[in-house]
Amino acid sequence: MAAVTVYFATNRQPITEAGGGRIIDFGSELGPVGGMSVRFGSAQVDVDLKAGTQRLVPGSLSVADETLAGPAGFAPKVGSRTIFDALREDMAKEGRPTLVVVHGFSNSFENAIERAGWILAFYGIDANVFAFSWPSRGSAGPIPLPYVDYVHDRGTAAASGPAMARTMRILHDYVDSLPESNRCRQPIHLLCHSMGNFALRHAVQALLRLPDTSLQTATPTGPARPMTFVDRADPDPVIIRRTFDQIVLAAADEDDDAFDDEHKFKYLPRLGRSVTVYYTERDWVLNTLSAKTKFNGPRLGTDGPDNMGPISDKVSAVDVSDVIDFEEDVESHQYYRIFPAVRDDIVAILAGTRPDQIANRQSLGGGRWRLTLARRPSVARRRG
16 A cells, blocks of 8 residues: 645635634535635545555645735735745755646545545556546445536536636746746656546636736837747647646547647647547447537547648647547446556656657547557446
8 A cells, every 4th residue: 555645726715713713624515715725735645556446545635724814014915825835945955856637526535535546546656646627526336427527527517717817827937936946857747537527628728818918028129029829730829838747638528620720729729739639439438428418529539630731730639539448447437547558558658758759559540549458357346
């Protein structure tokens, strides 16, 4: 059994001890200021890979103190700085990257933290893990999954996009405030699962609506003007700051035309060095609960991008259909944290391996790949 420290940010409603004391949990609804208020903290998760279990250590939840107002001369205390300081120190001294995980629907706050701890242990990488937990009800039950909870979570996922964007901006401001000598130079990766991708869409849109004032460059003849980042496949200048190295989208509950649409994921590739989409036509949740029951249309997580030709050449798509097993994951939706073949592919991506140099892939052309490794028993049974 291994203990994993999970750092987190959340825009969920805080739950306090009787009498309004310390925060002991976070609920399933949007927190203060319409869900824009974000709290930061950490917790410990005991992970047993052999038993396939992950458990939040009782009493380990620690929410960073935050006091923003006080008498004259008062110095505000910001929780994000406490957590980012801890991460930066580890990234600088130990040389570890950080993996940011965004969960899907039907996860409580505890589920989200436990799952982030499991992912880090299961992937076996020497890294930090940071979870962004948006307000999800976490009432997963036997199939069929609760449709009413799906509708609730889709609404709170969309409403959480601005809070995710605000968290990125807080990180940008933090990094910009550091002396050059204190910067760690380690990468930050992003892994989004299922409906977490829908929240990410709204985060990208929020970033586009609120230009980053740190992206300014002085000109010899006039005032500062915004810097722009331009992909070869898309010459339109759009202000967005690269925050991540690798971006991984697993079982994305998002439209399959998302990368063609400027109101969805068209500009997501500018947020990272590359984007990898994992998908399978066998995904029951996306084929049934999302696409058919809620009339969302073809999903990115079942078909991959609709048309690879006109989208950013940073985007790759990987079909995992041949390496997952119905007996291990009856919904074919949790493969990113269950099957070693998928895990190994993601780990190679996080290590910066070029798509054409990753083992057990068959090229389908145009940036599409199929995993071909023979099925192997997983080390974990499906949980939640």
